[in-house]
Amino acid sequence: MSRVLEVSGLKTHFFTHAGVVKAVDGVDFTVSKGEIMGLVGESGSGKSITGFSILGLIDPPGRIVEGSIRFNGEEIANAKEERLQNLRGNRISMIFQDPMMTLNPVLRVDTQMIEAILAHEPVSKQTAWERSRDALGLVGIPSPEERLRAYPHQLSGGMRQRVAIATAFLNKPDLIIADEPTTALDVTIQAQIIHEAQKLTKKTGTAMIWITHDLAVVAGLAERISVMYAGRIVEQGGIDDVIDRPLHPYTVGLLGSVPTANRRGQRLFQIEGMTPNMLALPEGCAFGPRCHARTDACGLQPSIEDIDGRSLRCFNPQRAAEAVT
Amino acid sequence: MSDVTTDNALSAGEPPVVETPFQRFRAEFFESRIATAALGVFGAIVLLAVLAPWITPQNPYDLAQVSVMDGRLPPGSEAFDGYTMWLGSDGSGRDLYSAILYGLRISLTVGLASGVIALLIGMAIGLVAAYAGGRIEAIIMRIVDLQLSFPASLVALMMVAALGKGVDKIILALVIAQWAYYARTVRATALVERGKEYVEAAQCLGISRFRIVFRHILPNCMAPLIVVGTVQTASAISLEATLSFLGVGLPQTEPSIGVLIANGFEYMLSGRYWISVFPGVALLLTVVSINLVGDHLRDVLNPRLKK
Amino acid sequence: MTVFIIRRLLQALLVVFMMSVIVFFGVNIVGDPVYMLVSPDADQADIEAAISRLGLDRPILEQYWLFLKGAAQGDLGDSFIFGEPALRLILHHMPATMELAFSALILAIVIGIPLGLYAGLYPESRMAKGIMAASIFGFSLPTFWVGLMLIMLFAVELRWVPATGRGDLGSFLSIQSSLFTLDGLSHIFLPALNLALLKISLAIRLTRAGVREAMGLDYVKYARAKGLPMRRIILVHVMKNIMIPVVTVMGLEFGSLIGFSVVTETIFAWPGMGKLLIDAILQLDRPVVVAYLMIIVLFFVLINLIVDILYSILDPRVRLQDQGA
Numbered sequence: 039m040s041r042v043l044e045v046s047g048l049k050t051h052f053f054t055h056a057g058v059v060k061a062v063d064g065v066d067f068t069v070s071k072g073e074i075m076g077l078v079g080e081s082g083s084g085k086s087i088t089g090f091s092i093l094g095l096i097d098p099p100g101r102i103v104e105g106s107i108r109f110n111g112e113e114i115a116n117a118k119e120e121r122l123q124n125l126r127g128n129r130i131s132m133i134f135q136d137p138m139m140t141l142n143p144v145l146r147v148d149t150q151m152i153e154a155i156l157a158h159e160p161v162s163k164q165t166a167w168e169r170s171r172d173a174l175g176l177v178g179i180p181s182p183e184e185r186l187r188a189y190p191h192q193l194s195g196g197m198r199q200r201v202a203i204a205t206a207f208l209n210k211p212d213l214i215i216a217d218e219p220t221t222a223l224d225v226t227i228q229a230q231i232i233h234e235a236q237k238l239t240k241k242t243g244t245a246m247i248w249i250t251h252d253l254a255v256v257a258g259l260a261e262r263i264s265v266m267y268a269g270r271i272v273e274q275g276g277i278d279d280v281i282d283r284p285l286h287p288y289t290v291g292l293l294g295s296v297p298t299a300n301r302r303g304q305r306l307f308q309i310e311g312m313t314p315n316m317l318a319l320p321e322g323c324a325f326g327p328r329c330h331a332r333t334d335a336c337g338l339q340p341s342i343e344d345i346d347g348r349s350l351r352c353f354n355p356q357r358a359a360e361a362v363t
Numbered sequence: 364m365s366d367v368t369t370d371n372a373l374s375a376g377e378p379p380v381v382e383t384p385f386q387r388f389r390a391e392f393f394e395s396r397i398a399t400a401a402l403g404v405f406g407a408i409v410l411l412a413v414l415a416p417w418i419t420p421q422n423p424y425d426l427a428q429v430s431v432m433d434g435r436l437p438p439g440s441e442a443f444d445g446y447t448m449w450l451g452s453d454g455s456g457r458d459l460y461s462a463i464l465y466g467l468r469i470s471l472t473v474g475l476a477s478g479v480i481a482l483l484i485g486m487a488i489g490l491v492a493a494y495a496g497g498r499i500e501a502i503i504m505r506i507v508d509l510q511l512s513f514p515a516s517l518v519a520l521m522m523v524a525a526l527g528k529g530v531d532k533i534i535l536a537l538v539i540a541q542w543a544y545y546a547r548t549v550r551a552t553a554l555v556e557r558g559k560e561y562v563e564a565a566q567c568l569g570i571s572r573f574r575i576v577f578r579h580i581l582p583n584c585m586a587p588l589i590v591v592g593t594v595q596t597a598s599a600i601s602l603e604a605t606l607s608f609l610g611v612g613l614p615q616t617e618p619s620i621g622v623l624i625a626n627g628f629e630y631m632l633s634g635r636y637w638i639s640v641f642p643g644v645a646l647l648l649t650v651v652s653i654n655l656v657g658d659h660l661r662d663v664l665n666p667r668l669k670k
Numbered sequence: 671m672t673v674f675i676i677r678r679l680l681q682a683l684l685v686v687f688m689m690s691v692i693v694f695f696g697v698n699i700v701g702d703p704v705y706m707l708v709s710p711d712a713d714q715a716d717i718e719a720a721i722s723r724l725g726l727d728r729p730i731l732e733q734y735w736l737f738l739k740g741a742a743q744g745d746l747g748d749s750f751i752f753g754e755p756a757l758r759l760i761l762h763h764m765p766a767t768m769e770l771a772f773s774a775l776i777l778a779i780v781i782g783i784p785l786g787l788y789a790g791l792y793p794e795s796r797m798a799k800g801i802m803a804a805s806i807f808g809f810s811l812p813t814f815w816v817g818l819m820l821i822m823l824f825a826v827e828l829r830w831v832p833a834t835g836r837g838d839l840g841s842f843l844s845i846q847s848s849l850f851t852l853d854g855l856s857h858i859f860l861p862a863l864n865l866a867l868l869k870i871s872l873a874i875r876l877t878r879a880g881v882r883e884a885m886g887l888d889y890v891k892y893a894r895a896k897g898l899p900m901r902r903i904i905l906v907h908v909m910k911n912i913m914i915p916v917v918t919v920m921g922l923e924f925g926s927l928i929g930f931s932v933v934t935e936t937i938f939a940w941p942g943m944g945k946l947l948i949d950a951i952l953q954l955d956r957p958v959v960v961a962y963l964m965i966i967v968l969f970f971v972l973i974n975l976i977v978d979i980l981y982s983i984l985d986p987r988v989r990l991q992d993q994g995a
């Protein structure tokens with residue numbers, strides 16, 4: 039399989055008054071053509087910043103301080119703005135979390151879709167309009183002509199998110215970064231949207247990074263999963279492997295907090311403690327203070343290792359698995 | 364975003380150095396060099412105005428000390444009595460430096476007096492509204508909104524048109540033009556405080572309204588009132604100067620800075636700029652320095668805007 | 671809705687009535703105009719004749735009643751000085767004031783919005799800091815003082831434009847205005863700039879705050895993620911959101927421009943109704959003062975009324991609140 043995206047050693051830091059926030063601090067992963075990869079982690083773990091780094095949308099006081107982002111073989115970390123602008127919305131699209139906030143309230147839907155095409159292709163407005171209409175049809179929007187003429191506030195949240203998804207697919211990108219696109223929607227709509235997105239990736243061969251804090255969402259959607267904690271990937275592997283047999287204590291914890299059919303009746307497991315303060319991470323393993331499987335070794339920083347066809351950042355993978363079962 | 368990170372830093376970092384709120388306020392205020400300089404300039408202006416009788420070569424309103432022979436002398440000229448008129452003299456031979464310091468006394472008195480009185484009245488009315496609630500509050504706030512829909516300068520102009528000239532009348536006009544700003548400030552605090560849970564809890568416990576007004580609303584509206592007060596005082600000084608310049612404010616017998624500028628206006632087109640310009644600079648320094656202090660006070664006292 | 675409008679109308683009427691009481695009694699307590707109008711060596715008979723001619727011998731309540739009766743018929747009394755109906759005098763001076771206020775408003779928008787946009791986009795730049803410092807000055811400098819400086823600089827020193835008066839009038843679409851002749855434009859430039867100064871500062875601040883807020887919002891980030899050029903993001907996405915509130919607020923300032931023109935007109939000897947007012951106050955020409963103030967009150971009440979009604983149509987929450995109170 040050809041690799042669409044290869045991220046290695048990515049570090050994106052924010053230089054604030056209060057100190058340096060290492061929002062992304064050494065992230066490696068790859069995404070292949072047509073693959074959906076889930077990027078999972080608690081709030082503040084650096085998922086969105088990873089996505090924005092790929093698009094080159096990190097604003098001061100933040101910047102990519104280290105690492106490489108290869109897109110179709112081309113290095114795009116800290117690439118020229120011109121080049122990035124060319125890729126954004128064209129080869130790499132992004133869908134944001136809150137559909138109520140992402141569409142511009144004073145511009146009609148057609149304006150906002152057509153401009154996404156015209157920014158990258160010298161086609162006529164008419165052609166662009168037709169393509170927008172067809173794209174809306176593809177994500178299951180009834181009477182797309184009418185919707186095109188609407189202002190965002192005339193559409194429901196689910197409808198707006200479909201518009202955003204349709205827009206993301208407009209230029210047939212190689213990669214779509216979907217940043218928690220269903221978190222703000224209610225459960226039935228969420229399922230529909232996930233379904234539409236999955237269908238479209240299959241159809242177009244677009245690769246996708248699906249960011250979420252909800253393991254249940256990616257379980258049925260992604261092929262591979264990367265779990266992030268405090269700016270680093272702690273576990274990465276095939277979705278079934280990871281879900282059936284999590285090796286990292288944090289993943290175990292995340293899974294424990296998801297109610298699933300086969301563990302019905304069991305007490306939901308919660309990860310203890312607070313999400314870490316990104317300005318003052320503990321020495322050694324960042325998950326240490328909240329970890330059940332902690333040993334003396336954990337006073338050092340675990341590095342990422344390949345075990346059983348997956349990547350793991352933990353000194354005591356076995357103990358972790360035992361702790362829950 | 365940054366709020367969150369700061370909070371985190373406080374909760375998890377080393378224990379913060381114990382500081383009284385006032386020390387913290389002082390430290391933050393003097394962090395801004397511009398505001399510190401502005402405060403210094405304003406302090407100097409007040410000092411000069413207070414000390415005027417002891418640090419000026421003449422009392423410009425003692426006719427025995429003023430000589431028409433000295434009229435319209437350019438800056439740096441020597442007066443008939445031998446001292447140097449560093450800023451020149453005006454049409455009737457007054458040393459401008461002396462006239463400006465004496466003028467500042469009047470301008471500052473009018474501005475500060477009207478500022479303080481308007482603050483007290485506006486605050487009292489705002490508190491009464493907050494205390495009474497219901498219909499009375501609604502009526503008071505309607506009046507406040509109504510008045511605020513007119514620019515203060517227009518209200519002041521109407522008032523002087525109705526009241527006539529004189530220090531007392533100008534102060535009255537300025538108070539009438541500005542009280543509503545303070546009442547609105549108190550009201551805004553009252554709305555916030557009332558919405559807070561602890562006040563709701565207090566109400567449930569049957570603690571009197573009186574207590575709510577004086578324990579919760581009054582202390583919390585002090586900071587915004589101070590900010591509004593600085594800005595309104597600057598605007599009062601400037602408004603008085605404007606009215607006096609137009610000839611409808613203070614009379615010639617009470618020559619504030621505005622009156623001095625007006626007197627110099629007729630000489631301006633003939634190139635004797637200093638008679639108007641120097642008093643103008645004094646006015647400018649006063650108003651701008653107060654505004655800069657007020658601007659920065661707003662930043663320091665308003666936690667919402669804090670970085 | 672109708673109830674709401676009727677209520678507001680009644681309130682407006684009440685305000686106008688109250689103001690008429692305040693203004694009339696206020697103005698009529700001050701000074702005695704007879705001594706200004708009758709020559710110093712006039713004898714008692716002359717004075718009494720003048721008093722009864724002007725109606726000053728009647729009880730003040732009766733004077734007020736006559737004033738009200740007249741006002742209801744559009745007659746606000748005759749000017750003591752000119753012997754003309756005060757209302758006609760004011761209406762005669764009104765176009766000059768309107769023209770000045772209108773020019774100032776346009777100047778404020780045309781100068782203030784681009785400067786505010788720049789300051790909002792590059793808040794850390796030296797130029798932006800300069801703009802903001804200038805706007806603080808714009809807010810704190812007394813209008814009349816700036817007027818003096820403008821005259822000194824542009825009219826006395828540089829001799830670019832005339833210092834005072836209104837220039838030749840031109841006629842366009844049967845509207846008479848000095849905006850239509852070169853001489854007229856050269857006369858109006860300084861006073862309009864002077865009057866606009868405060869509003870330029872206001873426009874700068876409003877625009878800057880709006881731009882800074884908008885730039886941090888999701889829809890701007892989303893527009894960037896679509897790969898739109900910065901020009902389009904700023905001119906279409908940001909400006910379109912900001913222009914509506916900024917221009918609305920600026921429009922609302924029209925009333926205050928007319929109020930402030932009193933100062934500017936006096937300095938620049940601009941023959942508008944503001945200068946008329948100051949002259950009338952100085953000469954104790956009561957009917958003109960009263961008529962001016964009544965017209966201004968009416969003007970403001972009308973503006974507020976229109977704004978209230980417009981808002982209540984646009985925002986249903988306002989209506990509900992009003993019913994609750």
Ligand SMILES: Nc1ncnc2c1ncn2[C@@H]1O[C@H](COP(=O)(O)OP(=O)(O)OP(=O)(O)O)[C@@H](O)[C@H]1O
Pocket residue numbers: 052054059060061079080081082083084085086087088098099100251316364365367368
């Ligand atoms: N502009 C910024 N300045 C300072 N810190 C920032 C900035 N933006 C993000 N961060 C920090 O970067 C960290 C990662 O943020 P990010 O938005 O990637 O989290 P996330 O995993 O997407 O969480 P969520 O699920 O809440 O979206 C957070 O701790 C956040 O505080």
Ligand code: SF4
Pocket residue numbers: 286287288323324325326327329330331332333335336340351352353354355
């Ligand atoms: S390295 Fe140690 S502390 Fe960190 S997750 Fe593994 S067992 Fe827990």
Ligand SMILES: [Mg+2]
Pocket residue numbers: 085086087217
């Ligand atoms: Mg996020």
